[in-house]
Amino acid sequence: MAERVQTVVVGAGVVGLSIARALARAGREVIVLERHGLIGSEVSARNSEVIHAGLYYRSDWLKTRLCVAGRQALYPYLESHGVAHERIGKLVVAADREQVTRLAGIIEGARANGVNDLRLLSAEEARALEPEVACEGAILSPSTGIVDAHGLMLAYQGDAEEAGAMVAYNAPLEGGRITGEDIELCVGGEAPMRLLAQEVVISAGLGAQDAAAAIEGFPVETIPPLTRVKGNYFALTGKSPFSHLIYPVPVVGGLGTHATLDLGGRVKFGPDVEWLEDGAGSAETYDVDPGRAASFYESVRRYWPDLPDGALVPDYAGIRPKLSGRGEPARDFAIHGPEVHGIKGIVALYGIESPGLTASLAIGHHVAGLLGYEPNRGIRE
Numbered sequence: 001m002a003e004r005v006q007t008v009v010v011g012a013g014v015v016g017l018s019i020a021r022a023l024a025r026a027g028r029e030v031i032v033l034e035r036h037g038l039i040g041s042e043v044s045a046r047n048s049e050v051i052h053a054g055l056y057y058r059s060d061w062l063k064t065r066l067c068v069a070g071r072q073a074l075y076p077y078l079e080s081h082g083v084a085h086e087r088i089g090k091l092v093v094a095a096d097r098e099q100v101t102r103l104a105g106i107i108e109g110a111r112a113n114g115v116n117d118l119r120l121l122s123a124e125e126a127r128a129l130e131p132e133v134a135c136e137g138a139i140l141s142p143s144t145g146i147v148d149a150h151g152l153m154l155a156y157q158g159d160a161e162e163a164g165a166m167v168a169y170n171a172p173l174e175g176g177r178i179t180g181e182d183i184e185l186c187v188g189g190e191a192p193m194r195l196l197a198q199e200v201v202i203s204a205g206l207g208a209q210d211a212a213a214a215i216e217g218f219p220v221e222t223i224p225p226l227t228r229v230k231g232n233y234f235a236l237t238g239k240s241p242f243s244h245l246i247y248p249v250p251v252v253g254g255l256g257t258h259a260t261l262d263l264g265g266r267v268k269f270g271p272d273v274e275w276l277e278d279g280a281g282s283a284e285t286y287d288v289d290p291g292r293a294a295s296f297y298e299s300v301r302r303y304w305p306d307l308p309d310g311a312l313v314p315d316y317a318g319i320r321p322k323l324s325g326r327g328e329p330a331r332d333f334a335i336h337g338p339e340v341h342g343i344k345g346i347v348a349l350y351g352i353e354s355p356g357l358t359a360s361l362a363i364g365h366h367v368a369g370l371l372g373y374e375p376n377r378g379i380r381e
Contacts (some may be wrong), residue, residue, distance in 0.1 A: 003194070003196070004196045008197040008199070011032075011203040015203050015356055023201075030166070031195070032166070039355075044357065054125045055141060057113065070361050071359075089245070091138045093247050099137075117306055120138075146262065148263060151342075171187050172187070177216035185215075202348040219343070235312070246303060257269055274292075286317045287317070335347065
């Protein structure tokens with residue numbers, strides 16, 4: 001016997017929980033299926049925990065709109081819910097004169113995105129803020145910050161559960177099929193079950209493509225290919241030389257090997273860009289190869305030449321669910337509602353990497369809108 005439910009969200013990461021929150025507050029009965037025994041243990045737990053301003057992305061992208069709207073909503077949300085965070089600011093530093101010429105373009109693009117608080121700094125002004133930094137010029141982004149990602153997920157979960165949602169742990173989606181007005185889902189784990197849902201939101205991060213393809217009758221030709229890109233981090237032993245986040249000018253595939261401070265003041269460098277072979281992504285791939293340290297020293301010393309030998313230790317790694325392959329241009333978030341795949345009641349999210357955490361509140365609101373609902377309160381509370 002299948003149990004009927006109004007809405008199922010697949011994936012209890014930061015985005016899935018935000019979506020569950022938005023839909024539950026819109027009055028839907030929501031169950032979140034999480035294949036692990038805890039929330040947010042994959043992409044949501046293995047990132048820089050940065051609140052991005054929205055500098056680099058194309059102004060016509062959904063990713064950009066959701067990042068800027070999400071960041072504007074996130075700071076008030078963190079304050080009201082007591083989630084640890086700090087509006088620490090960041091410097092985007094140009095290592096040479098050629099990179100200095102690119103800074104003006106970054107500012108111009110950011111303004112087109114609605115980010116109007118950037119300051120172009122001379123080398124002297126940058127060093128006044130960060131004496132240890134070597135650069136030819138920089139951009140100051142005062143609205144960039146850091147956040148306790150797990151605390152944010154707990155806040156979303158609390159809001160969702162207060163509105164009646166529930167999270168089912170160790171409940172992997174194993175298959176399903178489109179049955180007229182409903183979507184039948186087969187859920188595995190220790191307590192297997194069948195669910196008949198009116199709506200299904202696939203927010204499964206690295207597993208989103210597989211989850212969508214597992215539903216019989218779902219048009220697989222609409223599922224974009226997944227490229228897994230590993231980002232390794234090394235931690236600094238000793239006291240932080242910085243009071244802001246330090247980012248190099250962006251590189252292909254990522255934002256470069258940047259310096260991030262956590263809420264305890266610890267510094268980590270990363271992520272780098274390691275393209276994984278198709279099918280990689282098991283727990284073993286999260287190990288950080290100490291041999292990659294050499295490239296980190298080279299990259300970091302471009303903006304911090306006094307980095308001591310032996311000061312970096314392997315820390316952790318994450319895997320990004322990218323929609324672009326090696327050598328291909330970056331792609332927008334893919335959030336597919338019925339207007340894309342033709343199936344009533346299904347929204348599938350693919351390629352939700354950075355700035356997904358920053359955009360999470362706005363993504364929840366957006367998905368609710370695609371399903372025809374408006375949360376009882378807007379995303380700005």
